[in-house]
Amino acid sequence: MNKELIINVTASEITIALFEDKQLVELTKEQSRSGYAVGDIYMGKVKKIMPGLNAAFVNVGHEKDGFIHYLDLGPQFTSLQKMVNILTNNKRSINFEGLKLEKPLGKSGKIASHIASGQTILVQVAKEAISTKGPRLTSDISLAGRNVVLIPFSGKISISQKIRSNEERNRLKKIASGVLPNNYGVIIRTAAAGHPAEDVEQDILALVHKWEKAMENLKQQNAPSLVLGEMNRTTTMIRDLLNGSFSNIYIDDQATYEEVRDYIRTIVPEKEKIVKLYKGNVPIFDNFDVSKQIMSLFAKYVSLRKGAYLIIERTEALHVVDVNSGNRAKVDDDQERTAMDVNLAAAAEIARQLRLRDMGGIIVIDFIDLHKSENRNALVEEMRKLMAADRAKHTILPLSKFGLMQITRQRVRPETQVDMREVCPACHGTGTVTPAALLDEQIENQIAYFAQDRGERYIRVRVNPVVAAFLKKGLFSLRLRWMMRYKCFIRVVANSHTGIIETKFFDRRNKELV
Known part of the structure; x- marks a missing residue:
């Protein structure tokens, strides 16, 4: 599979488009660095304890306080808080590797027993606002x-379940245990499979250094404040996705280009050449056909092959996808086969849409009814296979007796949305439209000018069908009265593509009168 990243940089945001075999599969928008990103670590101040929820609200500098549940404190919260108190209150350095860990928290405790209002705690953003x-x-x-995820205050070494080979798992575990300092744990990611030992070791040591440097800086900080920022969305996506299948990364901003190129030179030097600075006169998204795909893919109605289509509705609590066969039902005789073909095509597009729009929470899909159990099972298996490449955690349930499929998908960022609206040609975005009583006066003034001042004896008026009906209404219509008043022939033509207050005038040779 050939992958490409197209990155458009503006003053307010960075938009990243991921292509797989020339097809848009992910679209991510990152605001300027004033926002909050998943992975950011903050010194927060507890604002309010909620005993009924066994949770608390924490001020991290966001306009809305963050939410933390007791179970989100983590088993080593007591040890973490002990370190924070030493650094912030005593203002002295500590040897993290020599720190004696406290007893882990149980899963059934009360949050009020461990934190109080006004207390300073160290927190990490798990989901954006x-x-x-x-x-x-x-x-x-x-x-x-x-290659790895470093977990302070833990001594465990875990390995991604996607690494199947026992030999490779043992090799990676041996590498990590040989370099991992005391009081640190690690999760070895799928990307580490097959990588040389020095790459994994360097990754672990770099993260340890990053953590200890951030903790050292904690002595000079007051809550609420950012302690350690996650990489921006561009480099995060490259870190998580970059592999041998990437052929090009196009960027239209010099500073971002240099940042990405330097990052890739650090992690995969041989891939540095795939980063390219776009200097064309045409906007980068237009040049690489991104804009066209965005406009066709983010609408409420999504077309499938042979006339079938999806309807995607979004609510606060869930997303609903309705699968429609469209014209397919009229041409095929085998109803079950038609339903299966449409459902399989819909499943492929839905799996793509979930990634593209980054839809999260509960998704309910109303597939076309299938009567054979083997077809129902095959559809569920196909959906699971299609979503295997989705990096977001998800669960797919079998079809219900009503033919509905329920999917839960992890949501850590706001859903990607593209504004499909255009400025109204009638009111030009003002929200007001000229009343008909004033509109006919404007049209008459124009006719008077063309007939009396310009000497026109034939005037064709092209207007919206609603306006046309108004002008021709009654035995003595406005059109007839204007013809008698200005001594010229007036023809009113209704055009459904004409705006409600848009009016155009033409002469006998169909030349527009201006």
């Missing part, structure tokens, strides 16, 4: 690298 909710926080802190 979505809709009316503030950011979701956790104190079970981790630092992500290309």
Whole structure:
């Protein structure tokens, strides 16, 4: 599979388009660095304890306080808080590797027993602020690298379940245990499979250094403040996705180009040449056909092959996808086969749309009814196979007796949305339209000018069908009265593509009168 990244940089945001075999599959928008990103670590101040929810609200500087549940404190919260108190209150350095860890928290405790209002705690953004909710926080802190995820206050070495080979798992575990300092744990990512030992070791040591430097800086900080920022969305996506299948990364901004190129030179020097600075006169998204795909893919109606289509509706609580056969039902005789063909095509497009729009929460899909159990099972298996490449955690349930498929998909960022609206040609975005009583006066003034001042004896008026009906209404219509008053022939033509207050005038040779 051939992958490409197209990156458009403006003053307010960075838009990243991921292509797989020339097809748009992910679209990510990152605001300027004033926002909050998943993975950012903050010194927060507890604002309010909510005993009924066993949770608390924490001020991290966002306009809405972050939310942290007792279970999000993490098993080593007591040890973390002990370190924070030493650094912030005593203002002295500590030997992290020599720190004695406290007893882990149980899963059934009360949050009020461990934190209080006004207390300073170290938290990490687990979910960005979505809709009316503030950011979701956790104190079970981790630092992500290309090959590993470092977990302070843990001695465990875990390996991605996607690495199947026992030999490779043992090799990676041996590498990590040989370099990992005391009081650190690590999760070895799928990307580490097959990588040389020095790459994994360097990744671990770089993350350890990053963590210890951030903790050292903690002595000079007051809550609420940013302690350690996650990489921007561009380099994060490259870190998580970059592999041998990437052929090109196009960027239209010099500074971002140099930043990405330097990052790739650090992690995969041989891939540096795939980063290219776009200097064309045409906007980068237009040049690479991104804009066209965005406009066709983010609409409420999504077309499938042979006349079938999807309808995607979004609510606060869930997303609903309706699969329609369209014209297919009229041409095929085998109803079951038609339904299966449309459902399989819809499943492929839905899996793509989930990634493209970054839809999260509960997704309910109304597939076309299938009567054979083997077809129903095959559809569910196909959906699971199609979503295997989706990096977001998800669960797919079998079809219900009503033919509905339910999917839950992890949501850590606001859903990607593209504004499909255009400025109204009638009111030009003002929200007001000229009343008919004034409109006919404007049309008459124009006719008077063309007939009396310009000497026109034939005037064709092209207007919206609603306006045309108004001008020709009654035995003595406005059109007839104007013909008698200005001594010229007037023809009113209704055009459905003409705006409600748009009017155009033409002469006998169909030349527009201006």
